[in-house]
Amino acid sequence: MKIVILLGAPGSGKGTVAGQLTTADAALRHVSSGDLLRDAVRRGTPAGKEADGYMKAGKLVPDTIIAQMIADLIGGIQDSNTVLLLDGFPRNVAQAETLDGILKKVNSEISSVVLLEVPDAVIVERIAGRRSCPKCGAGYHVKFLPPKQEGICDACGGELVTRKDDNPETVQNRLDVYREQTFPLVEFYGSRVKKVDGLGQVEEVAARVKKVLD
Numbered sequence: 001m002k003i004v005i006l007l008g009a010p011g012s013g014k015g016t017v018a019g020q021l022t023t024a025d026a027a028l029r030h031v032s033s034g035d036l037l038r039d040a041v042r043r044g045t046p047a048g049k050e051a052d053g054y055m056k057a058g059k060l061v062p063d064t065i066i067a068q069m070i071a072d073l074i075g076g077i078q079d080s081n082t083v084l085l086l087d088g089f090p091r092n093v094a095q096a097e098t099l100d101g102i103l104k105k106v107n108s109e110i111s112s113v114v115l116l117e118v119p120d121a122v123i124v125e126r127i128a129g130r131r132s133c134p135k136c137g138a139g140y141h142v143k144f145l146p147p148k149q150e151g152i153c154d155a156c157g158g159e160l161v162t163r164k165d166d167n168p169e170t171v172q173n174r175l176d177v178y179r180e181q182t183f184p185l186v187e188f189y190g191s192r193v194k195k196v197d198g199l200g201q202v203e204e205v206a207a208r209v210k211k212v213l214d
């Protein structure tokens with residue numbers, strides 16, 4: 001198994017790029033820690049109940065909750081050809097150290113670390129227009145990636161929603177948390193980090209990411 005870490009600010013396009021890459025390559029698997037947590041919240045699991053308040057406030061949920069989910073997921077992967085695109089985990093240095101421990105147990109390593117670079121003004125516009133499908137998880141943007149029919153998911157016909165944490169106040173908190181806790185991972189991973197321009201058409205950004213993957 002290979003592990004690719006996708007770093008980038010909230011709204012930089014990590015999930016969108018991962019979705020584009022997995023559509024084109026069956027060996028790639030997209031794992032979004034945010035999606036795992038939102039699913040737990042929806043199902044009302046004990047972890048989801050604990051995570052809900054942190055997510056609404058734009059704070060990181062306790063490391064142990066998300067680390068356990070990632071450990072279970074990685075431990076359950078049987079196919080050694082799988083390439084995991086980890087989007088949203090690790091989110092701080094403690095989680096990065098935990099990930100190293102998880103990977104050691106399954107004899108795997110991080111093959112690439114990609115940092116998507118997008119200016120703040122673009123981030124704000126991307127998050128303001130984001131819509132997602134709660135049924136199948138597909139992501140859209142009212143201006144940049146609109147569905148064929150307004151408010152309806154192209155893939156499954158579900159009704160598109162705005163994420164609860166995409167309001168201006170929570171977004172500001174998420175950006176602050178990113179700068180304080182997640183950005184230091186760029187130093188942690190050092191020369192392994194490949195910086196990729198996150199501006200342009202989704203297909204262009206995905207092609208740039210693909211080019212830097214080891």
Ligand code: AP5
Pocket residue numbers: 008009010011012013014015016017032033034035037054055056058059060061062063066087088089090091095126127129130131139140141142144145165174198199200201202205
């Ligand atoms: P999470 O779900 O991980 O949110 P995030 O990091 O804030 O990232 P986003 O999902 O907002 O952005 P993205 O980069 O995937 O952008 P997207 O592709 O959607 O985390 C949410 C919360 O969960 C956290 O606040 C925290 O509470 C908790 N959490 C998660 N992981 C955790 C962890 N490890 N530890 C502790 N807590 C954790 O794109 C955004 C928009 O832009 C979309 O509308 C898209 O269509 C559009 N777009 C994308 N690319 C382009 C492009 N090239 N051109 C035009 N538009 C584009």
